Amino acid sequence: MSADPNLAIRVEHLSKRFRIPLDRSATLKHRMTHWRSATRYRIMEALRDVSFEVSAGEFIGIIGHNGSGKSTLLKILSRIYRPDAGVVAVEGKVSPFLELGVGFNPELTARENIFLSGAILGLGRAELHRLFDEIIGFAELEQFVDHKLKNFSSGMEVRLAFSLAIQAHAEILMMDEVLAVGDASFQQKCFDIFARYKREGRTVVLVTHELGAVMTYCDRALLLDHGRLVADGAAADVTAQYRRAIGLAADGSLTSTEVERWGSRDVVVTGVRMLDSRGLVDLNPATGGSVRVEIGYGIQHDAIADFVCVVWLLRDDGLMVSEASLPVSQYAQVGDSQREAGGTIRFDIPQLPLLDGAYSIDIEIQGRRDGAIYDHLKHAVHFRVIDKRARRGVVESGGVWSVVAGEQPPDTWQDPLG
Amino acid sequence: MSARADTEVPAGATGNGAQLNSFSHYRHLTLELAISQFKLRYTQSVLGYLWSLLKPAMIFGIIYVIFVVLFDVRDGTQYYGIQLLLGIVVWTFFAECTALSMQAIASNGGLIRKAYFPRSILVIAASLTSLFTFLINLCLVIVIAAALHQIDIGLRIVAVIPLLLELYMLALGISFFLGSLFVQYRDVGHLWEVLMQLLFYGSGVMFSLSYVLQRLHLARGVGVTTNYRPRDLWMAWLVVCNPIMQICEDLRHALVTPQAPWTETIVTGHLAAVHQYAALDVPWLLPMPFLVVALILAAGAFTFRARARNFAETL
Structure with missing residues (x-):
């Protein structure tokens, strides 16, 4: 032989x-x-x-x-x-x-x-x-x-x-x-x-x-x-x-050593990117601008058919600003080796409500039924929001102003000073 | 893609002089495993090894009280005490060996997943641990028997060697079978416990075979041929096919007293009675139990062999 x-x-x-x-x-x-x-x-x-x-x-x-x-x-x-x-x-x-x-x-x-x-x-x-x-x-x-x-x-x-x-x-x-x-x-x-x-x-x-x-x-x-x-x-x-x-995106937003990461890795996050409306990597989005977070995932285990992807927006002092989650189902065909063992999840924010400050994104992939943590990435992406008008606070209220001249509020209006 | 799925690992590769060939290496490994298992069994106990002597002695005490003091089954049996002790020692070996070996694979998952060696070594090592205890106990029985003058040693004692061999082969065959199945189906453990209970009473540990058959003949009335039923024939078959009963019986004959007849003699007598004392020539009676044991060992080894390749993945 x-x-x-x-x-x-x-x-x-x-x-x-x-x-x-x-x-x-x-x-x-x-x-x-x-x-x-x-x-x-x-x-x-x-x-x-x-x-x-x-x-x-x-x-x-x-x-x-x-x-x-x-x-x-x-x-x-x-x-x-x-x-x-x-x-x-x-x-x-x-x-x-x-x-x-x-x-x-x-x-x-x-x-x-x-x-x-x-x-x-x-x-x-x-x-x-x-x-x-x-x-x-x-x-x-x-x-x-x-x-x-x-x-x-x-x-x-x-x-x-x-x-x-x-x-x-x-x-x-x-x-x-x-x-x-x-x-x-x-x-x-x-x-x-x-x-x-x-x-x-x-x-x-x-x-x-x-x-x-x-x-x-x-x-x-x-x-x-x-x-x-x-x-x-x-x-x-x-x-x-x-x-x-494993170094993931070329923008350097994630390398395996810098990110605190845990989980069973049955499903892993293979990459995270933050893109602007033109589809370019942008870590300095503007308030009110359109932002897309792309999360690459890989299923390591054929036994896993569905999972939940959770995204948290955090301010740099740890305040959780928002949480969003998406159940993902990808049923495996047993024995079908052609099946894609992964993909990309897109999270689009059409008008970023965050105001001026430093933020980060935590990402977690969980088991759908048992909530087991497959992969958790702390501070997967750090980014800085720039508000051209330099308003204070965390989020833009999204409120709309208007003034109507000559009209008074109805009688139910209480004068706060009594 | 090549459909072949084999692993070629030539064993006799060149190496430095101190290298062992695989056979002596595996023999050495088997012994080391057996020795450490023996040590582990008696670690963390005050009496240590004494337990392996005390256990049969205690069981002996219980059975003696029940079957001699309460229901006297001695019925003129010569040296009943020693005969009972011998039966218990044989039974204890069989029960321990199968129970230990059954778990030999399942409880060594770490070893199996991390190192390569023939998996049968684990079962053989476990059986050797029990065999070692058994041989010591057997010697003690002989010493006790000699001290009480309850022993009649003759040339018959030569038969002890094939009988012990038969007993070990039987235990090993069953161990292979149980050990390989237990890896995947833990039910086997529970099932075996119950089966052992049945076997204990069905193997004449506390009474002799001739006693059972005698009672049967008395109940039927010897000579009244019409009273015999087909099931009396089955009895003989069952006895012939249960190697433990035969081993117990024959060890008693070979070791303790010629008054306890060979199993073959008893069964022939029984068959003769059933068949109205017609002259009988049943040549298969003597080799039959040995054949059964050989069959059990072959089936056990075959089952083990077929399943061994998946142990590492199942555990």
């Missing part, structure tokens, strides 16, 4: 889909009472026709937003998941673990955990005996060898896991978000090890959100988007492309 002996990983037309049961009650009773109707599923295409090759000794990073299929790909490479279609060929001994501390049990002591977790990492008993002092020493846990893991601080636990993991002598290492745990000094240790792996010429596949690490250590990077391989090339180019993709 492998014409090129230098090839470590070969993936051809790999596809993986998950069937997510619509009714979670997959019990026997359910199967018996609903035996006629097949269980309904939503198909989530985790990976679609992915092909790439990795040469031995390459350090490769896989990046992409949450739910893009990074971890699924890594799990298929390490045989935890099975592919639905395509060929996956891995030449060499693969590390059988994806994370640090796999198999750790809080009720066991550090010593017992080393032998248990070490066995999962593929280390033999004799070998573990030989390496034991080194592992404990590297983790700086000499005094805690026979303490239960549950009494360890998270830092100690990570140190132990790490010093054990680096003993695994696999030729191909798969690592999923190892950098997500641990403090700065731990991350530095990780980077040192990465550098060592690179020197030793081991093949490493790293899944991470740390673009800096990808730039520094990876020769190559793969960018996944909704299960598709959208970029495969030099780490610097691919990370730049990814930055552009």
